[in-house]
Amino acid sequence: MISLTDYRAQWFGNIRGDLLSGLVVALALIPEAIAFSIIAGVDPKVGLYASFSIAVLIAFVGGRPGMISAATAATAVLMVTLVREFGLEYLLAATVLAGLIQIGMGLLKLGRFMRFVSKSVMTGFVNALAILIFMAQLPELDLATPGVTWLTWALVAAGLAIIYLFPRLTTAIPSPLVTIILLTALTLVMGWDVRTVGDLGALPDTLPVFLIPDIPLTLETLWIILPYSTAIAVVGLLESLMTQNIVDELTDTASDRNQECIGQGIANTATGFIGGMAGCAMIGQSIINVKSGGRGRLSAFTAGTVLLILVVGLGDLVGLIPMPALVAIMIMVSVGTFSWPSLRNLKTHPRSSSVVMLATVATVVWTHNLAIGVGVGVLLSGIFFAAKIAQLFRIRSTLSDDGRVRTYTVEGQLFYGSAEAFAAAFDFREAVERVIIDVSRAHIWDISSVQALDAAILKFRREGAQVSLIGMNEASETLVDRLAIHDKPGALDKLAVH
CATH class of the missing domain: 3.30.750.24 (STAS domain)
Incomplete structure (x- = not known):
């Protein structure tokens, strides 16, 4: 159990860095939350409300300060069939149940099983996620997409230049935030016609309200949502705990895995009651947060709170942010996430370790499912380990x-x-x-x-x-x-x- 002194330090030990990084993360969350809503087949506000709720709640009850949780692609893809066949209300009920399952897994201390995930699987997970993040930006760079022109490419290049060169002048302000401000101002002043956040979908204009999913409270309903809830709970915790390990390494600090399981469960359970979809930790946004100076719980709280303020109170202004600015930030995340030394290590590391890493990457990229890729990696690791011990x-x-x-x-x-x-x-x-x-x-x-x-x-x-x-x-x-x-x-x- 964490002491009150340590908990207070996690909130107020890095106020300036957490506030600035939280602002950057909030802006980057908007297009992703909308995109994940579209993947799941629900209205954009479902993903935006979820991102606000999960980010704010996990700041209080999570086990890893500085890690960002919100609506994610990993959980969104599991909801498609449920939404298509039964509708939004069943999704909200599945979200509540998924959260309760995660709380149970945390109380049973199942987070300890993460030690069976090898370093090779972790590296493959990170590299695959970096590739998926980059691939997700390709539609915004495709000249066949309406609104995408050569000007888009130029603005993305300018954004990347700002991101990597501005820190040479000063690190007082996160360069991704500078990129968003400068490119937004430039496109407005010059009157350039580029895709904006507003083009992705309508933003909500009211605060979320408490509601109980309108479904029959029967065993039949339970059997309908239970498979989806279980899958969401397992995949969500898997991605959260692996992201937690990565943030632990980036910040050279330790965190509580079982508390993170419970925290994720509380956040998802509550989110289902305000009209939001289930989510989990986001490695991309967590890396943005850490690289922008975020270290404490205040960063996640700021990201969630600012996200809600932006989409509800300043939706029209947020809608003007050019997509090239956010694409540049996500490309930076992709490049920063990928473990480039792992390519050099292919020649020096044991062949079995390299095979596990490459198999994890290939499976994740092929299926777009992090859980399947990690499962394949863990299975291969076990087989190679057993073969080595047998020798x-x-x-x-x-x-x-x-x-x-x-x-x-x-x-x-x-x-x-x-x-x-x-x-x-x-x-x-x-x-x-x-x-x-x-x-x-x-x-x-x-x-x-x-x-x-x-x-x-x-x-x-x-x-x-x-x-x-x-x-x-x-x-x-x-x-x-x-x-x-x-x-x-x-x-x-x-x-x-x-």
């Missing part, structure tokens, strides 16, 4: 001077990956009176290894040899006592089916 397994055998006793010394990890090598190491036809299987340098992990051990002992007994199993550590002995059958009555009769 470290070996069995040595010695024969007594009188030729009557054969001792097999097992070294390494005995599990499903090494069970076959274990079974192949014994000579069951050798005419010895006694066989000793010494596992003092080994560990027995699973039912596959226990079954292999059973089979070896029973085959030796079938050939008339006495078998002794020695050296088991406490954990291995507990597993063998519970699962093994070689000392049970009728064990030899069961050998063929064991």
Whole structure:
């Protein structure tokens, strides 16, 4: 549990930096929230209300100061079918349920399972997200898109120049904010016809109000929304926790994963009651926040509050912001997010690590689903790890001077990956009176290894040899006592089916 002093410092330890970075993030959230609403098939205000609500609430109850959460593409793509078949009210109910599921996962401390996500998967996740962020900007650079001209390209180039060159003059004001102000002023003064934020959709002009989703409170409704809610909850927490790891590394600080799970759940549950869609942490916006100087909870609170003020109170003015300015910022995020050293490391890192990273990237980019890509990466990591551990397994055998006793010394990890090598190491036809299987340098992990051990002992007994199993550590002995059958009555009769 965090102390009151530390919690206060997370709010007021970096006031100026958090306020400025929060302002930049708020402006960058607008087009994304609208775009994600369109993906989900709902009105733009659903995504904008969600981004406001989630950002503000997560500032209070989240576990990672400085991380930005809002409506995201990762969760939006999971809502399409539900909205199309059942409508907005069912989406709001699914959002509430997804939040409750996340709270439960946090209380069960499931955040600890993030330690099983390898560095290679993390790198692949980051690189894939950088590519997706860049790809999302391509429609705004496509000359076939109405309103996109060569002037758009010129303004994007000018925006990138400001972003990367302005910090050489001063870092007192975030360069992305300067880019938005200068390009907006320039397009208004020159009267240039370029796409603006207002072209993406109508902005809301009223504050959100509390409402209860208008759905039948029946088991049938629960079975309709439960699959969607579960998927949203899992994908949302996966992206949030991976983003949390990245922000931890960027800021060289630690944070509470389980509190973040609970915080995300509270934010989503409350958001469903004000007409917003579910969301999660946003790696792109979080990196914008950190690189713009945001470190504390005030940055997320500022981003959410300013977002609501802008779209409700200053919607007409916000609608004038040229899209090239926001495209330039997102390209900067894409370039900054991508792990460029990972390309050099392809030659020096173990081949298995490189394969995991590339497979994660390829899967995410192909499916546009971060959860599937991470799942593939984790699966490959597990397979490669099991294969590597299996290679470290070996069995040595010695024969007594009188030729009557054969001792097999097992070294390494005995599990499903090494069970076959274990079974192949014994000579069951050798005419010895006694066989000793010494596992003092080994560990027995699973039912596959226990079954292999059973089979070896029973085959030796079938050939008339006495078998002794020695050296088991406490954990291995507990597993063998519970699962093994070689000392049970009728064990030899069961050998063929064991």
